Each structure stands twice: as structure tokens, then as C-alpha cells.
Amino acid sequence: MVGLNLPSTPVAPAWKATTVYNAGNTVTYQGKSWQALWWTQNQKPGDVNGPWMEMATAPDGTALWTASRIFTAGDVAIYQGKKYVAQWWTRNQKPVDSAYGPWKLS
The missing domain is CATH 2.10.10.20 (Carbohydrate-binding module superfamily 5/12)
Structure with missing residues (x-):
């Protein structure tokens, strides 16, 4: 179709402190992709022992x-x-x- 520009890879939504995330949810934060390991809210991705892992x-x-x-x-x-x-x-x-x-x- 002419004029239809679809991204080749889905982009995860930006991380938001107020959003509740469950295990398996993905976000982008500071230009990187992160996946939640367990339920989390208001915990920034980046702590090596925290609820997020960089993908x-x-x-x-x-x-x-x-x-x-x-x-x-x-x-x-x-x-x-x-x-x-x-x-x-x-x-x-x-x-x-x-x-x-x-x-x-x-």
C-alpha cells in the first residue's frame, strides 16, 4: 500500500513511574529495552538487582x-x-x- 509506513520491529512504550508492570512487560527507558521480572511500580529500570532486566x-x-x-x-x-x-x-x-x-x- 502506498503511504503506509509500519515499523519493522514493535517499539515498547516508554517507562512511566505511575504505571503498574507485570512480569514479562517491556518498556524503553533511556534508549534501552527492559523487561519486567515481577510486578513493579515506580522502580526505574537500571538496578542490577531490581525488577527489570535490560534486553x-x-x-x-x-x-x-x-x-x-x-x-x-x-x-x-x-x-x-x-x-x-x-x-x-x-x-x-x-x-x-x-x-x-x-x-x-x-
Whole structure:
């Protein structure tokens, strides 16, 4: 159709302090995409232990590691240009190739 411009990717609404968000709701805040982990209201996205996780991805769709994002066993994340695989549930633990940490170099 001529003149019809639809965005290729839906844009999440902007975060508002007065809005109630439930687990799974997404918002944009300071130019980033965030997903609620549980019921929240008046809690700004950005606290690494808070109710929001940043949902950054590479152009190929692979997750970019962010401190607030939860990863579970088998999840792949890119950190400093390298791909890592989570060995178990992890949040706010930087990926490094360590015998004791939750991440293994892919």
C-alpha cells in the first residue's frame, strides 16, 4: 500500500513511574529495552538487582551480556566480542572463562 509506513520491529512504550508492570512487560527507558521480572511500580529500570532486566541483543539476535539480565543454563551471551554459554542461572556475573564461574567460552 502506498503511504503506509509500519515499523519493522514493535517499539515498547516508554517507562512511566505511575504505571503498574507485570512480569514479562517491556518498556524503553533511556534508549534501552527492559523487561519486567515481577510486578513493579515506580522502580526505574537500571538496578542490577531490581525488577527489570535490560534486553540488549546483537544484530544476529544473540543476547548481549548486561548486568541486570538473567541467564539460565544453555543461554548464549556476547561479552567483549566473545560468545559465552551459561552453565546455570546467573545474574550480574561477568562472563569469563573460569573453571568455577557460571560461564564457559563458546
